[in-house]
Amino acid sequence: MxxxxxxxxxxxxxxxxxxxxxxxxxxxxxxxxxxxxxxxxxxxxxxxxxxxxxxxxxxxxxxxxxxxxxxxxxxxxxxxxxxxxxxxxxxxxxxxxxxxxxxxxxxxxxxxxxxxxxxxxxxxxxxxxxxxxxxxxxxxxxxxxxxxxxxxxxxxxxxxxxxxxxxxxxxxxxxxxxxxxxxxxxxxxxxxxxxxxxxxxxxxxxxxxxxxxxxxxxxxxxxxxxxxVQFHPTAFNGANREQFLISEAVRGEGAYLLNCNKERFMDRYDERLELAPRDVVSRSIIMESRRLGSNNFYLDIRYKGEEFIKNRFPGIYAGCLKQGVDISKDLIPVFPCQHYLxxxxxxxxxxxxxxxxxxxxxxxxxxxxxxxxxxxxxxxxxxxxxxxxxxxxxxxxxxAGFFKASVPEDEKEPDRNGAPLPKGTRTEIRDILQRAYFVIPDEGAIHQGKKRIENILNRLKNGKFAVTADYCEALSLATVAYIILKEVDR
Ligand SMILES: Cc1cc2nc3c(=O)[nH]c(=O)nc-3n(C[C@H](O)[C@H](O)[C@H](O)COP(=O)(O)OP(=O)(O)OC[C@H]3O[C@@H](n4cnc5c(N)ncnc54)[C@H](O)[C@@H]3O)c2cc1C
Structure with missing residues (x-):
C-alpha cells in the first residue's frame, strides 16, 4: 500500500x-x-x-x-x-x-x-x-x-x-x-x-x-x-511452528482418537469420549502421554471410506497428503497445540x-x-x-452528534531509528510460554518465566530499537506473555 x-x-x-x-x-x-x-x-x-x-x-x-x-x-x-x-x-x-x-x-x-x-x-x-x-x-x-x-x-x-x-x-x-x-x-x-x-x-x-x-x-x-487460552487437541503433529488443524468435525463425523499403542483411550478420562470439549480432550491426551511415556497420538477416520473423506474433508485430505499422510489409508498423527484465546x-x-x-x-x-x-x-x-x-x-x-478527533495542524515526525531487535528474542518468549503455560500449567516455571519476560519487556520498551514489524511484534508477544503469566502466577 x-x-x-x-x-x-x-x-x-x-x-x-x-x-x-x-x-x-x-x-x-x-x-x-x-x-x-x-x-x-x-x-x-x-x-x-x-x-x-x-x-x-x-x-x-x-x-x-x-x-x-x-x-x-x-x-x-x-x-x-x-x-x-x-x-x-x-x-x-x-x-x-x-x-x-x-x-x-x-x-x-x-x-x-x-x-x-x-x-x-x-x-x-x-x-x-x-x-x-x-x-x-x-x-x-x-x-x-x-x-x-x-x-x-x-x-x-x-x-x-x-x-x-x-x-x-x-x-x-x-x-x-x-x-x-x-x-x-x-x-x-x-x-x-x-x-x-x-x-x-x-x-x-x-x-x-x-x-x-x-x-x-x-x-x-x-x-x-x-x-x-485454548489448546486444540488434534493439530497435525509435524515439525512446523504453524500446525495444520485436524478439525473437530473429523471427530464429529466419527474419527477415533488412539494412543501410541493404537488403542482408543478416551473412556479412561471422560464418558463423552472423542466428543468431549476441547480442554478435556487436550488434557486427556497429555495425561495419557505421561501414563505411557509417548507423545504419539493418532486420529483414525479410515473406516469412513475414501469417497466420503475426500468429499467431506477435501482441505484436510489435501493438507495431510502434502505431509505424506493419506487419511483414507493412514492414521493421522496428532498432538495438542495453542489454538484460540x-x-x-x-x-x-x-x-x-x-x-x-x-x-x-x-x-x-x-x-x-x-x-x-x-x-x-x-x-x-x-x-x-x-x-x-x-x-x-x-x-x-x-x-447523535459528536466531536471529531482534534488533529494537530502539522507534527514533527517521530524518530524511528535504532538498533535491530536482538536475535532470538521472539524464540525465547515462545519457549518460556510453551514450557510454563501449556495444557497442564507448570507451576514452577510460571514464576521464573514471568520474571524473565518482565525483563525482556522492559528492555524492549526502554531500549532504543528501530521501529520494524519484527520489533513491534516482539513487543506484542512480550506484553501478552507477561499479562498471561502475571494472571496465573500465584
Ligand atoms: C486453523 C483454525 C481453525 C478454526 N476453525 C474455526 C471454526 O471452524 N469455527 C469457528 O467458529 N472458529 C474457528 N477458528 C477460530 C476463528 O477462526 C477465529 O477466532 C476468528 O476467525 C477470529 O476472527 P477475527 O476477525 O477476530 O481475527 P482474524 O481473522 O485473525 O483477523 C485478524 C486481522 O487483524 C490484522 N492485524 C493484526 N494485527 C494488526 C496490526 N498491528 N495492524 C494491522 N492489522 C493487524 C490481521 O492482519 C488480520 O487481518 C479457527 C481458527 C484457526 C486458526
Missing part, C-alpha cells in the same frame, strides 16, 4: 480484515468513512483458516436457543457472561443468514436444505459449513462485499505500530514496508485477532501476535482473562472497551461469551455478532 494515498483522518479505523473487521465494515452506513488495516494481504487471518464452520440455531423444531446456550455454558465451565451468551445465540442466526445474502455458500443437501454438522460439546447438529474450508469461503465472499463499499479503504500490508489517545479520538502510527504515516481516527475498532504466535506450536498464522491487545493495554484499556480486551455487549471510542471485536476481545473454554464454532459467530454491535454503536454515537 502506498501510504501517501491515505487521508490523514477517518471517522473509523478498523484494525483487521478477518471476519470481525469485515462484517463490522458491512454494518456501517455508507456516509461513514472507514480505513481498514490489514497487516498482511487482506485474506490472511485466523478467519481464513477456519475449517469446521459457524454454529447457530436455525431449526427450532429439533434445536433451541436454550440448548445452544446450555452447551456454551457447559464448555465454558459456567464462567461465561450469561447476557453475552444469550445475545450471541439469539442474534447470531440473523447474522449468519445475512452472510448468505453476501454470497457465502454453506453446504446443502440434494433438496437444497442447509446441512448441519456436529462438533464436540454440541448436543445438536447446528454447525453450518462449507466443506472443511468454511472460513476461507466466508472471508472470500465478505472481502468481495466490502470491496464494493465506496466508503471503505482497505490498506493491505499495513500495520499499526503504536497508538495513543488524543482529544476525541486516536493517533495511530502505521507502517507499510519502510513507509510510515500518522493517521487520526474519531473511533477505532480493534479486530486484530489472536495471540497464537506467542506459543512455539499453534494453529494460528503469522499475523496472530496479539498486537491489538498490546495497543489497548498500552493505552490503559482493561484486559480480561488473558490466561484463558477466550480472554482479551474487555468489552460490553456493544463491543465497547473500557476506553471511550475504542471498540474491540472477534478474537482480540473478551466478551465473556466463551467463559473458560470456547465451544467449537462459536467464535466466527461471536466475530459476526460483536462486529455488527460495534458498528451499530459507533453509528449511533455519530448520529
Amino acid at each position: 502506498n501510504l501517501s494515498e491515505l487521508k490523514r483522518q477517518y471517522s473509523v479505523v478498523i484494525v483487521g480484515s478477518g471476519i470481525a473487521g469485515l462484517y463490522a465494515a458491512l454494518n456501517f452506513p455508507e456516509d461513514v468513512d472507514i480505513l481498514m488495516l490489514s497487516k498482511k494481504e487482506r485474506h490472511q487471518s485466523n478467519s481464513s483458516l477456519a475449517q469446521g464452520g459457524v454454529a447457530c440455531v436455525l431449526d427450532l423444531e429439533n434445536d433451541s436457543y436454550e440448548l445452544h446456550i446450555e452447551d456454551t455454558l457447559i464448555a465454558g465451565g459456567r464462567a461465561n457472561d450469561f447476557d453475552a451468551v444469550t445475545q450471541l445465540v439469539e442474534e447470531g442466526p440473523g447474522d449468519v443468514l445475512r452472510t448468505i445474502d453476501y454470497g457465502v455458500e454453506y453446504d446443502r443437501d440434494e433438496n437444497g436444505e442447509l446441512v448441519k454438522t456436529l462438533e464436540g460439546g454440541h448436543c445438536r447438529r447446528r454447525i453450518l459449513h462449507h466443506k472443511d474450508t468454511s472460513g476461507k469461503e466466508m472471508v472470500d465472499k465478505l472481502v468481495l462485499a466490502v470491496e464494493k463499499l465506496p466508503n471503505v479503504t482497505i490498506a493491505d500490508e499495513t500495520m499499526v505500530t503504536s497508538m495513543s489517545r488524543i482529544k476525541n479520538g486516536f493517533k495511530m502510527e502505521i507502517m507499510s514496508g519502510s513507509e510510515f504515516k500518522t493517521v487520526y481516527a474519531d473511533f477505532c475498532l480493534l479486530a486484530s485477532g489472536g495471540i497464537g504466535r506467542v506459543y512455539k506450536y499453534t494453529t494460528n498464522p503469522s499475523v496472530a501476535t496479539g498486537d491489538g491487545i498490546r495497543l489497548a493495554y498500552e493505552m490503559g484499556a482493561s484486559i480480561k482473562n488473558l490466561s484463558y 477466550m480472554g482479551g480486551i474487555e468489552v460490553d455487549l456493544n463491543a465497547r472497551t473500557t476506553l471511550p471510542r475504542l471498540y474491540a471485536a472477534g478474537e482480540c476481545s473478551c466478551t465473556g461469551v466463551h467463559g473458560r473454554n470456547r465451544l467449537a464454532s462459536n467464535s466466527l459467530l461471536e466475530a459476526l455478532v460483536f462486529g455488527r454491535k460495534a458498528a451499530e454503536d459507533i453509528t449511533k454515537c455519530i448520529r
Whole structure:
C-alpha cells in the first residue's frame, strides 16, 4: 500500500480484515468513512483458516436457543457472561443468514436444505459449513462485499505500530514496508485477532501476535482473562511452528482418537469420549502421554471410506497428503497445540472497551461469551455478532452528534531509528510460554518465566530499537506473555 494515498483522518479505523473487521465494515452506513488495516494481504487471518464452520440455531423444531446456550455454558465451565451468551445465540442466526445474502455458500443437501454438522460439546447438529474450508469461503465472499463499499479503504500490508489517545479520538502510527504515516481516527475498532504466535506450536498464522491487545493495554484499556487460552487437541503433529488443524468435525463425523499403542483411550478420562470439549480432550491426551511415556497420538477416520473423506474433508485430505499422510489409508498423527484465546480486551455487549471510542471485536476481545473454554464454532459467530454491535454503536454515537478527533495542524515526525531487535528474542518468549503455560500449567516455571519476560519487556520498551514489524511484534508477544503469566502466577 502506498501510504501517501491515505487521508490523514477517518471517522473509523478498523484494525483487521478477518471476519470481525469485515462484517463490522458491512454494518456501517455508507456516509461513514472507514480505513481498514490489514497487516498482511487482506485474506490472511485466523478467519481464513477456519475449517469446521459457524454454529447457530436455525431449526427450532429439533434445536433451541436454550440448548445452544446450555452447551456454551457447559464448555465454558459456567464462567461465561450469561447476557453475552444469550445475545450471541439469539442474534447470531440473523447474522449468519445475512452472510448468505453476501454470497457465502454453506453446504446443502440434494433438496437444497442447509446441512448441519456436529462438533464436540454440541448436543445438536447446528454447525453450518462449507466443506472443511468454511472460513476461507466466508472471508472470500465478505472481502468481495466490502470491496464494493465506496466508503471503505482497505490498506493491505499495513500495520499499526503504536497508538495513543488524543482529544476525541486516536493517533495511530502505521507502517507499510519502510513507509510510515500518522493517521487520526474519531473511533477505532480493534479486530486484530489472536495471540497464537506467542506459543512455539499453534494453529494460528503469522499475523496472530496479539498486537491489538498490546495497543489497548498500552493505552490503559482493561484486559480480561488473558490466561484463558485454548489448546486444540488434534493439530497435525509435524515439525512446523504453524500446525495444520485436524478439525473437530473429523471427530464429529466419527474419527477415533488412539494412543501410541493404537488403542482408543478416551473412556479412561471422560464418558463423552472423542466428543468431549476441547480442554478435556487436550488434557486427556497429555495425561495419557505421561501414563505411557509417548507423545504419539493418532486420529483414525479410515473406516469412513475414501469417497466420503475426500468429499467431506477435501482441505484436510489435501493438507495431510502434502505431509505424506493419506487419511483414507493412514492414521493421522496428532498432538495438542495453542489454538484460540477466550480472554482479551474487555468489552460490553456493544463491543465497547473500557476506553471511550475504542471498540474491540472477534478474537482480540473478551466478551465473556466463551467463559473458560470456547465451544467449537462459536467464535466466527461471536466475530459476526460483536462486529455488527460495534458498528451499530459507533453509528449511533455519530448520529447523535459528536466531536471529531482534534488533529494537530502539522507534527514533527517521530524518530524511528535504532538498533535491530536482538536475535532470538521472539524464540525465547515462545519457549518460556510453551514450557510454563501449556495444557497442564507448570507451576514452577510460571514464576521464573514471568520474571524473565518482565525483563525482556522492559528492555524492549526502554531500549532504543528501530521501529520494524519484527520489533513491534516482539513487543506484542512480550506484553501478552507477561499479562498471561502475571494472571496465573500465584
Ligand atoms: C486453523 C483454525 C481453525 C478454526 N476453525 C474455526 C471454526 O471452524 N469455527 C469457528 O467458529 N472458529 C474457528 N477458528 C477460530 C476463528 O477462526 C477465529 O477466532 C476468528 O476467525 C477470529 O476472527 P477475527 O476477525 O477476530 O481475527 P482474524 O481473522 O485473525 O483477523 C485478524 C486481522 O487483524 C490484522 N492485524 C493484526 N494485527 C494488526 C496490526 N498491528 N495492524 C494491522 N492489522 C493487524 C490481521 O492482519 C488480520 O487481518 C479457527 C481458527 C484457526 C486458526
